Amino acid sequence: MKRLYIFIIILLFLMTILFYNYFNIYNLESFSLYGNNATTTKKKEEEDQFKYFKLLPEYNKFSDETRETMKKKLKEKRPNMSNDNLENQISGWEIYATEDEAKIFNETGEWPLNNYAKNNLTKWITNNVNNDKNIKEEDKEKSIQKIYKEWVNNVFFSPVSSLLFQPMPAELFNYTGDDSVGVVKFISKTRTTSIPLPDKGRFNCGKSKNGTPGPVPYLNSIEIEEKNYPSLENSIPDFKFLQKPCNPCIDRCPFSYEGVINAPYANYWGVSSQTGKATPEEVK
Helix, strand or coil, rough: CHHHHHHHHHHHHHHHHHHHHHHHHCCCCCCCCCCCHHHHHHHHHHHCCCCCCCCCCCCCCCCHHHHHHHHHHHHHCCCCHHHHHHHHHHHHHHCCCCCHHHHHHHHHHHCCCCCHHHHHHHHHHHHHHHCCCCCCHHHHHHHHHHHHHHHHHHHCCCCCHHHHCCCCHHHHHHHCCCCCHHHHHHHHHHHCCCCCCCCCCEEEEEEEECCCCCCCEEEEEECCHHHHHHHHHCCCCCEEEEECCCCCCCCCCEEECCCCCCHHHHHHHEEECCCCCEECCCCC
């Protein structure tokens, strides 16, 4: 009997060695009773959460074929648009959308939303519908679906990244039921009204009086020149550039506000929402 025990122990020892070597040879490091599905699913969910929130190369362009198809699709959706307006619209979209996003739009007539935008938009609509006493309980689900569709086809008729820098969509995409904070608050305030300063001054973004493209920063109604951008950190409380000083009124300028970099913007700029430092995919 003793010999049998010894034999079993030796056999188990040999099997353990063979098992270990097998998994090393085939690089099956993450073996578990449940397989790798859970890990893969979690990674996929994280990617889908902020998919499309990414700063693209400055001169991003669609292929000629995609651009021509988009003109036709856009003409179907907006039949009264002139050819010049069609061209300008597509050029504006190229700043924010990848070729893959553009192809989805050409197929469906809608710009794809990531899970973050979908979930927060749904929460905002649901909250408003549930608080509307004029909508019957049995009609609420249909109302939510109808309103969602209307928003996607009208207010959100743009690449999802571009909506991060428009006040209303920015608020909805970051909807929590509480007041907005961080970059969202900065964008919402500076694009619609202004941010009050300690010396009773105001800071806002607006159209340049000197012909500078895009919105530009204004301090007490005076347009700030590029050479004076570094002074904004001293003028605006709790405002910090994440890289070199830049125009905080455009999408290519990473910054934090009130010590917060909201997750969608951290993903868009390629920085950590905790530290503000660049991730491996650095902002160019």
